[in-house]
Amino acid sequence: MSAYMVGYARVSTNQQDLTAQRNQLNTLGVPEERIYTDHGLTGTNRDRPGLNQALAAVRDGDTLVITKLDRLARSLPDARDIIEELTKKNVKLSIGGSIHDPSDPVGRLLFNVLAMVAEFESDLIRARTREGMQVAKAKGRLRGKQPKLSKNQEAHVVSLYRGGQHTTAEIAELFGVARSTVYRIVQRTPTLN
Incomplete structure (x- = not known):
């Protein structure tokens, strides 16, 4: 062999x-x-x-x-x-x-x-x-994943959602994000009474 x-x-x-x-x-x-x-x-x-x-x-x-x-x-x-x-x-x-x-x-x-x-x-x-x-983190270069929307845009998403005039799908399409992103933004934004 x-x-x-x-x-x-x-x-x-x-x-x-x-x-x-x-x-x-x-x-x-x-x-x-x-x-x-x-x-x-x-x-x-x-x-x-x-x-x-x-x-x-x-x-x-x-x-x-x-x-x-x-x-x-x-x-x-x-x-x-x-x-x-x-x-x-x-x-x-x-x-x-x-x-x-x-x-x-x-x-x-x-x-x-x-x-x-x-x-x-x-x-x-x-x-x-x-x-x-x-080193990158200490210099502020390593920030992790960046948010899809700015703070102003997130506030607008929350106002539209809580206003009840638009569906989650419509809001997601308007801002070019997934519906899950809309839900996360709304969940982490406190309700003002």
């Missing part, structure tokens, strides 16, 4: 493209029909159909090929689970052309070090994102 190369590619958002990873996997010797993908799923999400298919496709002696370790796993526990599964199946892992044998102690050590680096990078990205949001 001959050994096969099975590829796996992943992008985190639906706006990203898998073409570069597919091309690199082809260059590394993986045929197009043996490339499994996940689109719009983060590496921290372990329930990835494409990854599950790739892991199911590899057999004893095969090689799972990825372009970078962070495409496979973004946390150390996840990486360990995957490497454990590959070890049980006697499957090698190729990261960008560099082959690691998980049954070999040095290969296992290298994989764990790479997994720790991938997790560290992921933690850094999260920390920088939080930091950037705090």
Whole structure:
């Protein structure tokens, strides 16, 4: 029985493209029909159909090929689970052309070090994102979702609604908002007696 190369590619958002990873996997010797993908799923999400298919496709002696370790796993526990599964199946892992044998102690050590680096990078990205949001909030640039209508428009919506001359649908159409927006505006505006 001959050994096969099975590829796996992943992008985190639906706006990203898998073409570069597919091309690199082809260059590394993986045929197009043996490339499994996940689109719009983060590496921290372990329930990835494409990854599950790739892991199911590899057999004893095969090689799972990825372009970078962070495409496979973004946390150390996840990486360990995957490497454990590959070890049980006697499957090698190729990261960008560099082959690691998980049954070999040095290969296992290298994989764990790479997994720790991938997790560290992921933690850094999260920390920088939080930091950037705090700075933006402090400067008043991060205000959340802006209201659809100005305060004057909201007051007009309330007066029309409470006047009883117009239906909610008519008011919503007049201001170009959904009926639920009209209801929310009316609910949060106190009644003056």
